[in-house]
Amino acid sequence: MTHTFTHWIKTSFVMLSAIMLLSAIPPIGPVHAVPLYSNSPSPEHVYDQIDILDQWYRYLDSPGHRNAEAHILSMFDDCGLNTTVQSYTAQRLDGAVRAANVLGLLEGEDPSRCLVIGGHYDNNQRSSKGAYDNAVGVGTVIELARMFTQVHDDVPAISILFAAWDSEEGGGGGSRYFLENPVWDLDIVGYINLDMFGLSYPVRNSIPMSTEEYFKLNVYTSPISDFSIYNDVEYTDETLENFTAFRDVLENITYDQYDHPRSWVIVMDDTAGISDHRFFVQRSIPAVWFRGMNEKPREEGDLNEITFKHTPADTLETMERYAGGKAQLLEGIDTGLTISYDLANAWIEHVNTTSVVDVGEGDHEGGDGIGDVMSGAAIGLSLLVLLMIPVVFIVWKRRRGR
Numbered sequence: 025m026t027h028t029f030t031h032w033i034k035t036s037f038v039m040l041s042a043i044m045l046l047s048a049i050p051p052i053g054p055v056h057a058v059p060l061y062s063n064s065p066s067p068e069h070v071y072d073q074i075d076i077l078d079q080w081y082r083y084l085d086s087p088g089h090r091n092a093e094a095h096i097l098s099m100f101d102d103c104g105l106n107t108t109v110q111s112y113t114a115q116r117l118d119g120a121v122r123a124a125n126v127l128g129l130l131e132g133e134d135p136s137r138c139l140v141i142g143g144h145y146d147n148n149q150r151s152s153k154g155a156y157d158n159a160v161g162v163g164t165v166i167e168l169a170r171m172f173t174q175v176h177d178d179v180p181a182i183s184i185l186f187a188a189w190d191s192e193e194g195g196g197g198g199s200r201y202f203l204e205n206p207v208w209d210l211d212i213v214g215y216i217n218l219d220m221f222g223l224s225y226p227v228r229n230s231i232p233m234s235t236e237e238y239f240k241l242n243v244y245t246s247p248i249s250d251f252s253i254y255n256d257v258e259y260t261d262e263t264l265e266n267f268t269a270f271r272d273v274l275e276n277i278t279y280d281q282y283d284h285p286r287s288w289v290i291v292m293d294d295t296a297g298i299s300d301h302r303f304f305v306q307r308s309i310p311a312v313w314f315r316g317m318n319e320k321p322r323e324e325g326d327l328n329e330i331t332f333k334h335t336p337a338d339t340l341e342t343m344e345r346y347a348g349g350k351a352q353l354l355e356g357i358d359t360g361l362t363i364s365y366d367l368a369n370a371w372i373e374h375v376n377t378t379s380v381v382d383v384g385e386g387d388h389e390g391g392d393g394i395g396d397v398m399s400g401a402a403i404g405l406s407l408l409v410l411l412m413i414p415v416v417f418i419v420w421k422r423r424r425g426r
């Protein structure tokens with residue numbers, strides 16, 4: 025009896041020491057470096073969606089525009105999202121017309137907080153089909169909705185809203201209308217904007233006379249140092265810390281996880297502002313805009329920056345020709361698609377863990393890894409308590425036996 029008891033104490037002590045030692049070691053390497061899921065979103069699926077939307081001329085209130093609205097709604101419904109069409113009045117040059125945001129909500133464990141992933145589906149009056157501007161963005165939103173509902177069907181920590189905005193070409197009408205007239209009571213903690221990409225790294229720059237090797241992927245973020253286009257907004261320290269954390273997570277994925285070259289995949293402060301993300305940034309929401317070949321800055325004689333957006337040439341066929349083939353275009357789409365998917369996962373993780381630290385520590389720093397060290401320690405503590413149960417039981421039995 026005495027021998028068994030001593031053995032128990034010895035074993036318990038050794039195991040206890042080992043667990044305490046292990047739980048004290050912080051995780052190695054960048055916290056967000058490993059994709060949370062092994063399955064990846066498919067650029068082929070995005071291509072197929074461009075191909076569908078490319079059938080229709082989607083200028084406001086045209087027949088093709090209404091076909092696109094119905095198609096996107098059916099795709100969101102197929103994903104099992106809580107869908108709604110938010111209609112409102114938008115201005116065309118020839119008068120007021122009906123416009124409609126197509127929205128699909130995936131409820132999270134914490135349904136009050138929400139990440140928004142969106143892109144506009146209307147096209148400019150002068151575009152023929154708007155494949156690049158912006159069927160590619162809508163196709164990406166639909167593919168990400170599929171990933172979060174069909175491929176990984178576990179409930180996300182917070183809600184995700186998938187949005188196909190309308191009347192962006194009229195000056196950002198749809199997303200602004202949504203923010204001013206929310207359908208659900210949601211605290212929006214981040215926004216990912218997809219508008220014109222795919223002709224981007226690693227697609228080679230095919231423009232004659234161009235001196236650049238690749239088309240760029242410009243990744244414009246809520247600003248952390250250049251506030252020139254948001255200088256009419258006053259940001260609190262907490263917002264600026266949040267913008268910085270969002271940027272860190274994004275750069276970690278882009279440069280550490282995927283090792284994309286900084287000259288071709290360029291994460292930078294938003295100095296363009298000409299898409300739906302700007303209304304989110306103005307409301308202190310961390311946001312990002314994925315943008316491929318770019319007309320800005322268009323310096324005189326700069327042949328690197330030519331775009332066919334807002335022209336009759338904006339078709340899937342043109343995109344493929346510029347990319348040098350379908351396979352190349354798929355690679356170009358894949359860059360923005362995978363970064364946006366990983367960013368969505370990593371930012372949800374960040375928001376979730378940061379809030380856990382907030383409750384205990386009153387700490388708004390939200391540095392990467394704090395949450396993981398905390399949860400490691402918590403697991404260690406739980407194991408310790410479990411291990412103590414037989415020890416306490418044996419001691420209690422031994423004393424009772426005296």
Ligand SMILES: [Zn+2]
Nearest residue numbers: 157158219220
């Ligand atoms: Zn656009």
